[in-house]
Amino acid sequence: MIIVLVGPTAVGKSSLAVEVAATMINNGRPAEIVNADSMLVYRGMDIGTAKPTMDERGGITHHLIDVLDISDSATVADFQQMARTVINSSLAAGVTPILVGGSFLYVRAIVDEFSFPGTDPDLRAELEAELEQIGAPALHARLAARDPEAAASILPTNGRRIVRALEVIMITGEPYSGSLPSHQYALPDVVQVGVDAPRDWLDERIERRVQQMWADGFVDEVRRLEAAGLREARTARVAIGYRQVLEFLAGEITEAEAMRRTVVLTRRFSRKQGGWYRRDDRVHWLDARTATAADVITTADRALA
Incomplete structure (x- = not known):
């Protein structure tokens, strides 16, 4: 089971x-956690990603956390390969992998049938040059005109994914949304369990999280990463929060505005995530305010019974 x-x-x-993993292990069912969040893979990006500390991991093995430097750029295809390798190794060892993440496309690419369209280095370079010249929002507007469904699934600030979507459209002549994963599992015995809650409850948690990030030294974390090349990092620099603090450090906005924008963008992204997952009727939903490990395990066992 996955x-x-x-x-x-x-x-x-x-x-x-x-x-969930601890409960399964205590019941004689080995389990490990596989990260599917696209930013937890980066070393040093800890506070702003809410990366679980070693204490918070509770002694449970976590895979695909802190495996890349911020200068590295991991594509969805790279992540798919890494995650499937870990999952297949776990299954072969009799261990239940628990895939956890908020990155909708990454989760789908890992568990569903999904082959990636080819690339065109010259076209990619041309689009990346445009990205630097006119910015991600302008390219996002172009994508929205060509493929509204794809644009709705990509944040206007995520230049890397916008470029990739436009590249696929221009290579294939087809909508990028048509190349997204089908609702057909590529891995055995997959059960998706979703946790969600009312928007006001979640909005309050997001605001508290961002406030705690600042209290924990988030600005200093970004300052250290900036010295290590975060501004030049193609993937890591676009993460919500990090981009806003970089703008503050550059004197473009105030620190208060950086915090406010981080809250607003995180709430917006959270809404998009919820919408994406709600469209997948294979997900078994639980209320995050009351869900227990036993609820998740029972839901998964019943789904495969």
């Missing part, structure tokens, strides 16, 4: 996954 724990940012997936 348990896939999904849901919007700040809903409590990471801590619930640890409880």
Whole structure:
């Protein structure tokens, strides 16, 4: 069995996954956690990603955390290969992998049938030059005109994914949304369990999380990463929060505005995540405010019974 724990940012997936794994292990069912969040892979990006600390991991083995430097750029195809390798190794060893993440496309690419369209280095370079010249929002507007469905699934600030979507459209002549994963599992015995909650409850958690990030030294974390090349990092620099603090450090906005924008963008992203997952009728939903490890395990066992 492969348990896939999904849901919007700040809903409590990471801590619930640890409880699920610990409960399974205590019941004689070995389990490990596989990260599917696209930013937890980067070393040093800890506070702003709410990366679980070693204490918070509760002694449970976590895979695909702190495996890349911020200068590295991991594509969805790279992540798919890394995650499937870990999952298949776990299954072969009799261990239940618990895939946890908020990155909708990454989760789908890992568990569903999905082959990636080819690339065109010259076209990619041309689009990346445009990205630097006119910015991600302008390219996002172009994508929205060509493929509204794809644009709705990509944040206007995520230049890397916007470029990739436009590249696929221009290579294939087809909508990028048509190349997204089908609702057909590529892995055996997958059960998706979603956790969600009312918007006001989640909005409050997001605001508290961002405030705690600042209290924990988030600005200093970004300052250290900036010295290590975060501004030049193609993937890491676009993460919500990090981009806003970089703008503050550059004197473009105030620190208060950086915090406010981080809250607003995180809430917006959280809403998008919830919407994406709600469209997948294979997800079994639980209320995040009351869901227990036993609820998740029972839901998964019944789904495969």
